[in-house]
Amino acid sequence: xxxxxxxxxxxxxxxGGGALTGVIFFLAVIATIPFGVGPDLNxxxxxxxxxxxxxxxxxxxxxxxxxxxxxxxxxxLDLLVLNGDRHMLAFTVFIxxxxxxxxxxxxxxxxxxxxxxxxxxxxxxxxxxxLTLLVGTPAITFIGAAGAAVAVALPRGGLxxxxxxxxxxxxxxxxxxxxxxxxxxxxxxxxxxxxxxAALTLxxxxxxxxxxxxxLRHSGD
Amino acid sequence: MQTFGxxxxxxxxxxxxxxxxxxxxxxxxxxxxxxxxxSLVVTxxxxxxxxxxxxVIAGFLPAAGGSVRIAEGGEAFPSIASACHYLGHQNAMxxxxxxxxxxxxxxxxSGGGRFEIAAALDAVGLGGIGHLPFGxxxxxxxxxxxxxxxxxxxxxxxLLDEPTAGLDKSSEDRFAxxxxxxxxxxxxxxxxxxxxxxxxxxxxxDMGARN
Numbered sequence: 001x002x003x004x005x006x007x008x009x010x011x012x013x014x015x016g017g018g019a020l021t022g023v024i025f026f027l028a029v030i031a032t033i034p035f036g037v038g039p040d041l042n043x044x045x046x047x048x049x050x051x052x053x054x055x056x057x058x059x060x061x062x063x064x065x066x067x068x069x070x071x072x073x074x075x076x077l078d079l080l081v082l083n084g085d086r087h088m089l090a091f092t093v094f095i096x097x098x099x100x101x102x103x104x105x106x107x108x109x110x111x112x113x114x115x116x117x118x119x120x121x122x123x124x125x126x127x128x129x130x131l132t133l134l135v136g137t138p139a140i141t142f143i144g145a146a147g148a149a150v151a152v153a154l155p156r157g158g159l160x161x162x163x164x165x166x167x168x169x170x171x172x173x174x175x176x177x178x179x180x181x182x183x184x185x186x187x188x189x190x191x192x193x194x195x196x197x198a199a200l201t202l203x204x205x206x207x208x209x210x211x212x213x214x215x216l217r218h219s220g221d
Numbered sequence: 222m223q224t225f226g227x228x229x230x231x232x233x234x235x236x237x238x239x240x241x242x243x244x245x246x247x248x249x250x251x252x253x254x255x256x257x258x259x260s261l262v263v264t265x266x267x268x269x270x271x272x273x274x275x276x277v278i279a280g281f282l283p284a285a286g287g288s289v290r291i292a293e294g295g296e297a298f299p300s301i302a303s304a305c306h307y308l309g310h311q312n313a314m315x316x317x318x319x320x321x322x323x324x325x326x327x328x329x330x331s332g333g334g335r336f337e338i339a340a341a342l343d344a345v346g347l348g349g350i351g352h353l354p355f356g357x358x359x360x361x362x363x364x365x366x367x368x369x370x371x372x373x374x375x376x377x378x379x380l381l382d383e384p385t386a387g388l389d390k391s392s393e394d395r396f397a398x399x400x401x402x403x404x405x406x407x408x409x410x411x412x413x414x415x416x417x418x419x420x421x422x423x424x425x426x427d428m429g430a431r432n
Contacts, residue, residue, distance in 0.1 A: 003329035007318070014317045075311025078281060083331060085303035 001087060005099045011070075012103030019063075019103045026059040026108050030115040041120045048119030049129045049180035052112055053173055056133050057140060060105045061165060064144040065151065065158035067100055068216065072152055081216060090213040093145055097209065101141045109133045128183030128190065132197060136176040139201040140169045142208030149215035172200050231294050232256040233278075233301070233378055233409050237287030240270060240277045246285065247273045253426060257377070260400065260410035260420050265428030271413035272310070274428070275382050278411065279307045291378070298377060305378035310386070312367035316356030320347070320366050323355055324373050331374035341372040346395055360387040368396060371403075379403060381412040 012019045033051050034044060071077040080092055112133055116126035147165040151157030175197040182190035238251040247270035255261045263271045276282045278289050280302050291301050298304035314323040324338045342348050345365040350358075358366060364387045371379055379400070385393050393416055400410050404420055 001330075003326050007315070007322070007326045010322070011315055011317055073311070074315065075309050075313035076315070078279070078307055078309060078311075079313050079327070079331075081281065082279060082302050082305070082307055085300055086332060087330070 001091065001095050004092065004095050008096055008099030009103055012099065019107065022059040022062050022104050023107045023111055025062055026055050026111060027115065029055040029058065030118055034118060045120045045122065045125070048116060048121040049125060049132075049184075050177045051119060052116060052129050053133070053136075053177050053180070055115070056105075056108045056112065056137060057169060057173055058162075059108055060137055060140050061144060061162045062158075063100070063104045064141070064148045064165070065161050067096060067145060067148040068152040068212075069148070069157070072219075077152070077216070084217075088213075089216065090209040093149070093209040093212045093216070094142075094205065097138075097141050097145045097205075100145075101138050105137045105141055109137060122184055125180065125184040129180045132176040132179045132194065135194070135201060136172045136197045139172045139197075139204040140165075142201070142204040143168050144208075146208045146211035146215065149212035149219070152216065152219050168204075172197060172204075175200065229293060230257045231298070231304075231377060231407075231409070232292040233261075233289070233411065234292050235278070235287065235289040238274075238277065238284055238289050239286035240273045240282065241285040242273055242282075248428060249285075250287070251426070253424065255409050255411065255424065257407045257409060258404050259422045259424060260404050260412065262423055262425045263411065263413040263428060264415060264425060265430075269428035271428055272382050275307070275309075275380050275411065275413055279305060279380050281307075294377075301378070304376060305380050306371045306374075306376040307380045307382075308367060308371060308384050309382045312363050313370070314355045314363065314367060316354065318355060319352055320355050320358070321351030323366070324351070324369060327370050328373040331376075333375040334373060335375040336369075336372040338369075338373060341369040342366075344372055344395075344399065345369045346392060361389055361392060364388055365392055365396075368399070372399070377407065378409045378411065381410065381414065383413055385414060385416050 030051065037043060068077060071080060081089060109130060112130050113126045116129060144165045147161040150164065151160050154160060175193040179190055179193040179197055182188040182193060233255045235251055235253050239249040240247050253261060263274060265271055273282065277284050278301065291298055291304050294304055321338050324341065328334050338351060342351055345368050347362060347365050355366065385396060388396065397416060401420055404410055
């Protein structure tokens with residue numbers, strides 16, 4: 001299983017892996033917002049956590065379509081399914097999700113403090129947003145894997161995956177943003193939404209790979 | 222020669238096996254039994270269902286009727302999926318990784334390591350190119366690297382779909398020797414191929430004659 005994780009990391013960072021497209025998209029979205037909203041620093045600081053979360057959510061959906069499609073195109077997917085007796089397919093999917101998250105989504109979390117400066121956010125707000133992104137974005141990847149598995153046989157399934165997955169990621173967005181606001185606005189709680197966010201990630205870490213494995217088993221042709 | 226009555230030899234058994242693609246029946250009521258050391262050569266014109274048969278055996282496609290199973294596989298190989306290698310039309314190798322990295326991954330992932338990477342590459346005549354990215358190889362070399370994948374981890378049953386596509390004559394001969402050695406070592410080969418395997422215990426299944 002470690003072998004699979006390392007292989008996917010290598011594939012992600014080597015040429016054609018497309019690991020950086022997400023970060024560049026994230027940067028483009030966040031850098032555009034101040035131009036659109038105008039130079040109202042207070043307003044920017046207020047909407048900052050939400051904008052960062054929306055940007056990260058959309059950016060992390062970008063590379064998902066290749067998660068299983070690349071495996072399917074070169075025939076590797078058959079062998080991953082075939083080894084289902086040795087390595088439970090859902091666990092294989094889980095590892096692939098972790099590798100995908102490490103390569104494509106973790107850079108977004110790392111970049112988010114810098115982009116938080118663009119939004120004139122306070123240090124506490126930046127820290128809270130980065131922390132909620134760190135905890136909440138795996139949920140997006142795990143449930144995104146289920147979408148990617150459903151659309152694996154479709155030649156241009158990228159948009160379909162986003163549309164399928166987006167509604168299910170909304171709870172993570174809501175609790176991620178409300179926890180971030182809780183850290184800066186005094187009466188609002190931070191811990192409760194943060195814990196629900198963590199629970200969402202754990203919940204989807206089980207449901208997502210199981211659903212994806214089921215979809216992959218039945219996608220054979 | 223061992224007989225079926227002993228019940229000790231591993232067998233790949235299909236009974237009344239039927240397959241379909243997109244609701245269209247491709248083949249019906251296929252029966253065969255291949256035991257350790259034997260091979261089954263599946264022949265037939267294009268579209269006669271050779272690939273579908275192999276994919277049904279591997280479990281990628283549900284059987285429309287009948288069953289296929291491993292008998293007497295023991296604890297190590299309770300099901301077909303755990304007992305077989307599948308070499309399809311695609312090579313299942315990543316172009317961005319080197320040949321060695323590809324093989325090392327499948328060796329660790331599939332387990333049951335037998336040949337070392339270098340030894341497996343030597344066996345298919347690709348010695349010394351393990352450091353090259355898989356994407357740099359020619360079609361025939363890619364196929365040979367994919368064949369090396371069969372060697373790096375041990376599975377008793379090889380399901381091969383047109384394994385010699387893109388291979389030159391000497392590579393075909395070398396591959397035939399590998400298949401022979403696999404059968405001699407107690408393996409089972411099920412191949413959709415036109416290559417004469419030169420095996421004493423090769424059965425044939427002509428899909429074209431059935432339809």
